[in-house]
Amino acid sequence: MGKTLFDKVWDAHVVTSAEGGIDVLYIDKHLIHEVTSPQAFAELEERGIQLFRPEKIMATADHNVPTWDQHLPIKDDLSRFQVNKLTENCAKHNVELYGLGHKYQGIVHVIGPELGVTQPGMTIVCGDSHTSTHGAFGSIAFGIGTSQVAQVMASQCLLQNKPKKMRVNVNGVLAKGVSPKDVILYIIAKLSANGGTGYFVEFAGNVFREMSMEGRMTVCNMSIEMGARGGMIAPDETTFEYVRGREFAPKGEDFEKAVAYWETLPTDNDATFDLEYSYDAADIEPMITFGTNPGMGIKVTENVPTEDKFSGQESFDKALGYMGFKAGESLINKQVNFVFIGSCTNSRIEDLRLVAELVKGRKKADNVNAFIVPGSKLVEAQAKSEGLDKIFAEAGFQLREPGCSACLGMNEDKIPAGEYCVSTSNRNFEGRQGQGARTLLASPLVAAITALEGKIVDVKAYLN
Amino acid sequence: MKVEKFQKLTATAVPLPIENIDTDQIIPARFLKATSREGFGDNLFCDWRYDSAGNPKADFVLNNPKYSGEILVAGRNFGCGSSREHAAWSIHDFGFKVVVSSFFADIFKGNALNNFLLPVQVSEEFLQEILQAVINEPSTELTIDLESQTIALGNKSESFSIDGYKKMCLLNGYDDIDFLLSLKDKIEAFEQKAV
Ligand code: SF4
Numbered sequence: 004m005g006k007t008l009f010d011k012v013w014d015a016h017v018v019t020s021a022e023g024g025i026d027v028l029y030i031d032k033h034l035i036h037e038v039t040s041p042q043a044f045a046e047l048e049e050r051g052i053q054l055f056r057p058e059k060i061m062a063t064a065d066h067n068v069p070t071w072d073q074h075l076p077i078k079d080d081l082s083r084f085q086v087n088k089l090t091e092n093c094a095k096h097n098v099e100l101y102g103l104g105h106k107y108q109g110i111v112h113v114i115g116p117e118l119g120v121t122q123p124g125m126t127i128v129c130g131d132s133h134t135s136t137h138g139a140f141g142s143i144a145f146g147i148g149t150s151q152v153a154q155v156m157a158s159q160c161l162l163q164n165k166p167k168k169m170r171v172n173v174n175g176v177l178a179k180g181v182s183p184k185d186v187i188l189y190i191i192a193k194l195s196a197n198g199g200t201g202y203f204v205e206f207a208g209n210v211f212r213e214m215s216m217e218g219r220m221t222v223c224n225m226s227i228e229m230g231a232r233g234g235m236i237a238p239d240e241t242t243f244e245y246v247r248g249r250e251f252a253p254k255g256e257d258f259e260k261a262v263a264y265w266e267t268l269p270t271d272n273d274a275t276f277d278l279e280y281s282y283d284a285a286d287i288e289p290m291i292t293f294g295t296n297p298g299m300g301i302k303v304t305e306n307v308p309t310e311d312k313f314s315g316q317e318s319f320d321k322a323l324g325y326m327g328f329k330a331g332e333s334l335i336n337k338q339v340n341f342v343f344i345g346s347c348t349n350s351r352i353e354d355l356r357l358v359a360e361l362v363k364g365r366k367k368a369d370n371v372n373a374f375i376v377p378g379s380k381l382v383e384a385q386a387k388s389e390g391l392d393k394i395f396a397e398a399g400f401q402l403r404e405p406g407c408s409a410c411l412g413m414n415e416d417k418i419p420a421g422e423y424c425v426s427t428s429n430r431n432f433e434g435r436q437g438q439g440a441r442t443l444l445a446s447p448l449v450a451a452i453t454a455l456e457g458k459i460v461d462v463k464a465y466l467n
Numbered sequence: 468m469k470v471e472k473f474q475k476l477t478a479t480a481v482p483l484p485i486e487n488i489d490t491d492q493i494i495p496a497r498f499l500k501a502t503s504r505e506g507f508g509d510n511l512f513c514d515w516r517y518d519s520a521g522n523p524k525a526d527f528v529l530n531n532p533k534y535s536g537e538i539l540v541a542g543r544n545f546g547c548g549s550s551r552e553h554a555a556w557s558i559h560d561f562g563f564k565v566v567v568s569s570f571f572a573d574i575f576k577g578n579a580l581n582n583f584l585l586p587v588q589v590s591e592e593f594l595q596e597i598l599q600a601v602i603n604e605p606s607t608e609l610t611i612d613l614e615s616q617t618i619a620l621g622n623k624s625e626s627f628s629i630d631g632y633k634k635m636c637l638l639n640g641y642d643d644i645d646f647l648l649s650l651k652d653k654i655e656a657f658e659q660k661a662v
Pocket of ligand 1: 131
């Protein structure tokens with residue numbers, strides 16, 4: 004019987020199997036950041052254990068860094084201490100760090116791919132659930148807890164039960180204004196915030212094949228939001244062309260050899276999945292969320308539902324109460340005062356270009372506070388070299404310095420209580436963007452249009 | 468990390484009948500600036516527990532003196548969202564040894580097990596039965612026996628599943644690092660072969 008992409012990569016990394024069938028999985032690349040690593044370093048030190056393969060770790064500071072004046076010492080004492088701790092730990096244990104001020108610094112899931120660290124067929128982990136992003140390259144990538152960060156540091160391995168396999172097919176033609184973000188929000192709305200729990204997902208079909216690597220990353224990034232361990236897309240020419248020539252990608256003959264291997268990875272025709280779903284691209288429209296988990300999404304023009312097919316009425320009412328929405332109402336014309344364009348879901352150069360193209364020569368609405376946080380120093384530099392910074396400034400959008408920012412509200416970039424924020428990030432949980440903040444997840448296009456209009460509008464009508 | 472054991476527990480429980488409780492509710496991101504594992508219990512469910520002035524909200528269950536115990540009983544899809552192990556640390560640090568739900572998010576489940584916090588998954592019907600019993604009568608006790616993999620409410624019980632390897636770790640107080648370090652030779656041999 005044939006093998007799936009997931010099987011091929013998984014099986015190639017099993018060192019041995021332990022009691023009860025649990026696999027010892029070898030990890031090719033371990034990404035770390037300041038928030039989930041200090042306790043792991045401390046644990047190894049307490050137990051007198053050396054890092055096993057420090058050269059397989061890449062570190063950056065992203066979650067807890069300011070997005071203003073990054074050249075100055077961090078003002079918040081706890082944040083500064085945590086970021087400094089990472090610097091200390093990396094120096095002490097010989098781990099490569101792209102910290103504040105480094106030309107490669109940025110959100111961990113943005114810099115891995117853009118530096119060519121992320122490659123097809125790899126196993127990649129990080130103490131961050133959106134590690135699933137890297138699956139866009141046909142690698143097995145997933146988030147881990149801090150105890151597991153310590154395990155990988157100690158042994159370059161993890162104990163893992165092999166998850167079940169799901170395939171989500173989307174075929175057809177996407178309408179104008181429908182982006183990869185809408186595709187994944189649509190899938191999560193169909194399957195719910197836990198529809199993928201216990202599974203690793205492969206996204207297949209012409210819609211994903213025709214997507215850019217940036218788009219594929221947006222899709223795989225949010226696979227965790229349906230509860231899946233991760234998402235993957237088969238590597239193809241688009242993947243190889245993206246990886247080719249990047250800083251840490253194999254070069255010359257090594258690259259050709261790697262491609263020959265990567266070409267063997269896609270799922271065999273006779274391979275089977277535990278679960279499979281298929282959707283028609285024509286059914287997908289620009290999406291937005293109305294509730295407090297990413298599964299609570301609707302087409303922008305659709306009304307808020309009156310009940311939730313996935314959860315009890317009490318939880319549903321609680322979510323609507325938090326958001327200040329009424330069951331059955333339309334979100335069109337709702338005033339929005341904050342727009343955040345950033346996060347590891349949508350802060351790549353392609354996202355910024357799309358926003359710039361739309362807002363060029365226009366102005367944001369007076370009521371709106373719109374800010375754009377690039378995913379990395381390289382994205383920021385590229386945006387400036389293309390003059391996007393000037394377009395944003397003229398349109399009244401602030402361009403900040405790279406980091407996670409308002410995606411999780413750990414630094415000072417928070418949305419005030421009670422305010423709505425149309426955000427290109429990936430989570431709309433209660434308080435995610437600040438205590439009492441109300442998040443509406445959407446694509447960069449929907450976010451940018453909201454900023455120009457100061458309210459939610461029918462995107463399709465707007466584009467025509 | 469302090470290594471513990473888990474074998475059997477009979478205790479009262481705290482009911483939290485809300486679905487999709489995500490890790491941002493369990494421990495909001497602004498508390499993730501710490502660099503040690505201790506003290507997270509103080510901020511468990513912080514934004515549900517305290518108002519913006521820091522006063523306890525009377526209607527939240529952890530502030531209700533009627534309910535206490537070492538078992539947290541919560542609605543389905545508990546622990547979804549971020550991979551932050553701080554969520555498991557804060558629940559454990561608060562004093563819970565077991566979380567009962569009808570469904571757990573994958574990463575949370577793994578993190579809990581790595582911290583000797585036992586996630587017990589029961590059927591939706593049994594969960595509702597437990598919640599009702601505990602809400603109506605706060606002195607209701609539940610018994611969780613890891614060896615036989617059962618959870619009992621009065622004379623009704625259900626079995627729960629747990630990975631065999633993890634069960635062995637919990638019963639004996641082993642952790643994954645010790646096990647992985649014992650495999651060094653195999654891991655190095657694997658690396659040789661893979662090159
Ligand atoms: S941008 Fe948001 S989701 Fe992505 S790594 Fe940072 S905090 Fe996590």
